[in-house]
Amino acid sequence: MANPPASPSRFARIYAAIVGILVALTGAYLAHGGWQLLQLGGSLYYLPVGVLMLISGLLLLRADARGAWVYGFVFLVTIPWAVWEAGLNFWPLAARLGLLALLAMLVALALPGLRGASSTDGIRLGARALAGVLLVGLLGAFAYAFQPIWMVKPGKGEQAAADTTPNAYKASEDRADWTGYGRTPDGTQFAPFDQITPENVSKLQVAWTFRTGDFAYGGAENQNTPLQIGNVVYACTPTNQVFALKADTGEQIWKFDPKVNAGYSPSWQRCRSLAYFDPAKAPAAAPAAEGAESAPAAPVSPRLYVTTADMRLIALDAATGNFAEGFGENGQVFLADGMGQVIPGFYNPTSGPVLAGDRLIVGGWVMDNQSVDEPSGVVRAFDAVTGKLAWAWDVGRPGVHTAPAPGEHYTRGTPNTWAVPTYDAELGQVYLPTGNGTPDMYGGHRTPETDRVSSSIVALDARTGAERWVFQTAHHDVWDYDLPSKPVMYDFPDGKGGRVPAIIQTTKRGEIFVVDRRNGKPVTEVVEKPVPTEGLPGEKLSPTQPYSVGMPQIRQGDLTEQGMWGITPLDQLQCRIAFRQLEYTGDFTPPSLNWYIPHPSPFGTMNWGGVSIDKVNDTLIVNDMRIMMKGKILPRESVNELTAKSGKTGPGVGGVVPMEGTPYGLVRAMVTSSLGVPCTNPPFGALTAIDLKTRQIAWQRSLGTVKELGPAGIRTGMPIPLGMPSLGGPVATASGLVFYTGTADYYLRAFDVKTGEEVWKSPLPVGGQSTPLVFVSPDTGKQYVVVTAGGGRTAPARGDYIMAFALPD
Structure with missing residues (x-):
């Protein structure tokens, strides 16, 4: 007579019950969510898999071996489905298989103790071997998670015909100081120095550290790139304090505190850059027009200029830090003049002034989506x-460049220029990167004059303010696609052995436009593509939008349900459901009374940090962020109610915004799972090199780690390079390095410009979000990399550091 099957031990039953509960709960969640997803027209996978896992879990609770066989079937079916959806891309596969592989290992360990399997030696050995294989696979996957994500590996990008355009760049002719945002007027953020190289960068160490005492809290952020003039470094802080430091030691020479009225600017305090003027070296902005007043006599000493959050333009003596004599009223010009009513916080010249010959160009940030009656976006030039x-460039007064008459004001609600303009001394032009008319997300009230220049590069005569040409990057922009970064001047390879004097303009859309700076005509191909036009009542959406097809697009592609992500299948399922519940018809999905996806995000792919051009190798370096947002247009009667519920007490760009003067308000939010994890596939931020001769991506990789972040806001402490949203820009050097600090983790990094490999990094006390300053001291001949570290937007730690790195003596 055969022996009856052995009963599972008490320990085996308890362990099987625990595993069964985990499997059953996971299955129940997948089945419930899968049913929701199926009703929304989504994937068929989750519902049946969830039901089978629920059955498997219930059988495991009874210590029944059939539960293991059912789970094994689910896991085997999931593998080809995951590969079919995600290909062999690691992070999408990990989201689909990681949790199920862990459960499979636990089930395999339970199998030898289950009824129907406990008496079979072969099953025991096989189950343990399978569990071992799964464990090795999980450990291998965990180790692989610490590798960067390469979207394009060096040498693996699309190949284009070779361009024989000679590179005539000579570093010896480009040794100027760092005198403005972007280093020189062209804005290329290129440092023509080669003392620090890919071979010796690992020896970099902190040369000096300076503490400003100005910490950025409550919406304020430290985004400053200091200037370097001779042997002095000039820096500004979020509250517009200015410091002069010895370049080789960091010792303070002088400090200026404008004592900004914090009540006037309750949020959004930042100081990205200063302007420097040396009358002995700076020519006039352009030859004066016939009959125009000639430039006044120059002052004796060089000057620094800072704009403040309470609407002042201040001139300082660069040697002493005292108010400059003869400038404005006791060294100050009041930018509120001619602006009409300005509610505190509604206007702030965040990017600082730009020197154009002997003119100071001043734009300003206007708070998004508050009202049709916000301050003017006027751009002004001051002597x-x-x-x-x-002169003043006021969209609502075409051809008029004087100040408003007494009792009048500049045209309100017009497109502003909050990013940094660029000055072209040779052509006598200033290039403005404009925003759109307020509010950003509804334009039924906008005038033809506003629509004509919104989200555009506008070229003005630097001497008179007269328009020369306009190139628009988004028509009737109701997606907040204002131009976020300075136009960069570069002699662009034309593919025929010559070069074109060009402007390179990055956008929030991920499009890179290249136009001839003489006339605004495209240098690389731009096409108008049809887009959706079913907008809100009263809207007048453009039937087409411009796409820069002649340059790579730096962004996530079209969103799909399959492209939704999560750490596990559970939160990935949440993101799939969320995607299916949102309106999305591709690029330029019209704003809607239902939740909709503006993609790319209004936060942008590329932002104010701008780009760097390695002039030696004709390589454009771009950092971008890749996040998914949702928005919803609110009927007027809903705005006040939701604002009250949100607890919002004052104006701000987040949460519910009023859009007063229109029939609507607006609410926007990130699209994340319940763990706070972004819903799209990693990377969430990237660094890209574009070969300007071939106009193709040379390499593209994730930028930044999750070390300071994590699910549910819990810091992981693990430097997993998922790539994170970044602010600030890169700086390339003549030796083939790219320096960057602006990620959510606390590092200054150096990359090899030819390979994209991270060749060095150094920890910072807190995060940074500014562009590094790279210079060579005229006194010691030592090359420095200077960063400001005041804290990143997504991490809580704050600091007041200015740090210089150099090779040891």
Whole structure:
């Protein structure tokens, strides 16, 4: 007579019950969510898999071996499905298989103790071997998670015909100081120095550290790139304090505190850059027009200029830090003049002034989506010596460049220029990167004059303010696609052995436009593509939008349900459901009374940090962020109710915003799972090199780790390079390095410009979100990399550091 099957031990039953509960709960969740997803027209996978896992879990609770066989079937079916959906891309596969592989290992360990399997030696050995294989696979996957994500590996990008355009760049002719945002007027953020190389960068160490005492809290952020003039470094802080430091030691020479009225600017305090003027070296902005007033006599000493959050333009003596004599009223010009009513916080010249010959160009940030009656987006030029208004570019007064008459004001609600303009001394032009008319997300009220220049590069005569040409990057922009970064001047390879004097303009959309700076005509191909036009009542959406097909697109592609992500299948399922519940018809999905996806995000792919051009190798370096947002247009009667519920007490760009003067308000939010994890596939931020001769991506990789972040806001401490949203820009050097600090983790990094490999990094006390300063001291000949570290937007730690790195003596 055969022996009856052995009963599972008490320990085996308890262990099987625990595993069964985990499997059953996972299955129940997948089945419930799968049913929701199926009703929304989504994937068929989750519902049946969830039901089978629930059955498997219930059988495991009874210590029944059939539960293991059912689970094994689920896991085997999931593998080809995951590969079919995600290909062999690691992070999408990990989201689909990681949790199920862990459960499979636990089930395999339970199998030898289950009824129907406990008496079979072969099953015991096989189950343990399978569990071992799964464990090795999980450990291997965990180790692989610490590798960067390469979207394009060096040498693996699309190949284009070779361009024989000669590179005539000579570093010896480009040794100028760092005198403005982007280093020189062209804005290329290129440092023509080669003392620090890919071979010796690992020896970099902290040379000096300076503490400003100005910490950025409550919406304020430290985004400053210091200037370097000779042997002095000039820096500004979120509250517009200015410091002069010895370049080789970091010792303070002087400090200026404008004592900004914090009540006037309750949020969004930042100081990205200063302007520097040396009358002995700076020519006039352009030859004066016939009959125009000639430039006044120059001052004796060089000057620094800072704009403040309470709407002042201040001139300082660069040697002493005192108010500059003869400028404005006791060294100050009041930018509120001619602006009409300005609610505190509604206007702030965040990016700082730009020097154009002997003119100071001043734009300003206007708070998004508050009202049709917000301050003007006027751009003004002031005499660098006297502070007198030279001209004003006011969209609502075409051809009029004077200040408004007494009792009048500049046209309100017009497109602003909050990013950094660029000055072209040779052509006598200033290039403005414009925003759109307020509010950003509804334009039924906008005038033809506003629509004509919104989200555009506008070229003005630097001497008179007269328009020369306009190139628009988004028509009737109701997606907040204002131009976020400075136009960069570069002589662009034309593919025929010559070069074109060009402007390179990055956008929030991930499009890179290249236009001839003489006339605004495209240098690389731009096509108009049809887009959806079913907008809100009263809207007038454009039937087409411009796409820069002649340059790579730096962004996530079209969103799909399969492209939704999560750490596990559970939160990935949440993201799939969320995607299916949102309106999305591709690029330029019209704003809607239902939740919709503006993609790319209004936060942008590329932002104010701008780009760097390695002039030696004709390589454009771009950092971008890849996040998914949702928005919803609110009927007017809903705005006040939701604002009250949100607890919002004052104006701000987040949460519910009023859009007063229109029939609507707006609410926007990130699209994340319940763990706070972004819903799209990693990377969430990237660094890209583009070969300007071939106009193709040379390499593209994830940028930044999750070390300071984690699910549910819990810091992981693990430097997993998922790539994170970044602010600030890169700096390339003549030796073939790219320096960057602006990720959510606390590092200054150096990359090899030819390979994209991270060749060095150094920890910072807190995060940074500014562009590094790279210079060579005229006194010691030592090359420095200087960063400001005041804290990143997504991490809580704050600091007040200015740090210089150099090779040891």
